Amino acid sequence: MNIFITGASGFIGGSIAAGLARDGHHVRGLTRKTENAAELKRHGIEAVIGSLDDRELLIAEAKWADAVINAADSDHRGAVEALIDGLAGSGKPLLHTSGSSIVGDASGGEAGAAQIYHEDALPEPTADKAPRVAIDTLVLDAAKRGVRAAVLCNTLIYGNGVIAGSASVQLPRLVRQAQKSGVVRHVGSGSNIWSNVHIDDVVDAYRLALAKAPAGTFYFVESGEASFREMSVAIAEALKLDGPQAWPIDAAKAEWGYEMASYGLGSNSRVRGERLRTQLGWQPERTSVNDWIRTEMLSAA
Numbered sequence: 019m020n021i022f023i024t025g026a027s028g029f030i031g032g033s034i035a036a037g038l039a040r041d042g043h044h045v046r047g048l049t050r051k052t053e054n055a056a057e058l059k060r061h062g063i064e065a066v067i068g069s070l071d072d073r074e075l076l077i078a079e080a081k082w083a084d085a086v087i088n089a090a091d092s093d094h095r096g097a098v099e100a101l102i103d104g105l106a107g108s109g110k111p112l113l114h115t116s117g118s119s120i121v122g123d124a125s126g127g128e129a130g131a132a133q134i135y136h137e138d139a140l141p142e143p144t145a146d147k148a149p150r151v152a153i154d155t156l157v158l159d160a161a162k163r164g165v166r167a168a169v170l171c172n173t174l175i176y177g178n179g180v181i182a183g184s185a186s187v188q189l190p191r192l193v194r195q196a197q198k199s200g201v202v203r204h205v206g207s208g209s210n211i212w213s214n215v216h217i218d219d220v221v222d223a224y225r226l227a228l229a230k231a232p233a234g235t236f237y238f239v240e241s242g243e244a245s246f247r248e249m250s251v252a253i254a255e256a257l258k259l260d261g262p263q264a265w266p267i268d269a270a271k272a273e274w275g276y277e278m279a280s281y282g283l284g285s286n287s288r289v290r291g292e293r294l295r296t297q298l299g300w301q302p303e304r305t306s307v308n309d310w311i312r313t314e315m316l317s318a319a
Contacts, residue, residue, distance in 0.1 A: 127206020
């Protein structure tokens, strides 16, 4: 199969692209920098130099491909529109990557209601997350234009990416702050909980969705959950540092910015991904982020 994937030099996109290339697919991956081409080639990925703003390039690649995966930016509407336009009427699959911060409550690191969300009962998005949810809806509605489109909404992803220099979003920020300051910190009390999933299981989820996902389907991708205090305790043990310590939300915003502090690290995002399991037969193999932090995080890095 000919597959075009955006974000091919990143943590999620690169891991998916390399996995599909190992499966024997012809994978072309979008990357902004020519210097990334050699690393992609090392993993069997043919580099396409460009950006998400290159509308005509995206349309051309979508027309060439038998399947398209958008793993570069959940918030770039123009890129999604171009990919849908390129695939319209083809019946080909389009997998779009979203993130479960869309149900985040920006609790300031507190447990709050810690509500659990299911795929068939999503809440109305907050104003902060409405644009991302609108893009998810745009993808799902592409089914009406003859595209086998699906949204994979990932939770906190841990593990190590295939592409050199790539890293996940949330845990590395906690680790870097700890290494810089000598103290592990979390937002507020750290009682906020996120669902999570290992990157290898994410790759398997995309494999299955590529082959079997019905048009217009939304999936949560999760295999467990943990509070940020629990993860911070594990980080402190792994790094042999003091902590964890509570950090007021304003201090966290100064370190990580509003979006990351409020949603990525300071919210509850508890979801259940039944559809991957029941509909596609997904069976995740890793279920404990804290075990990974304690036993694998440093050795792999």
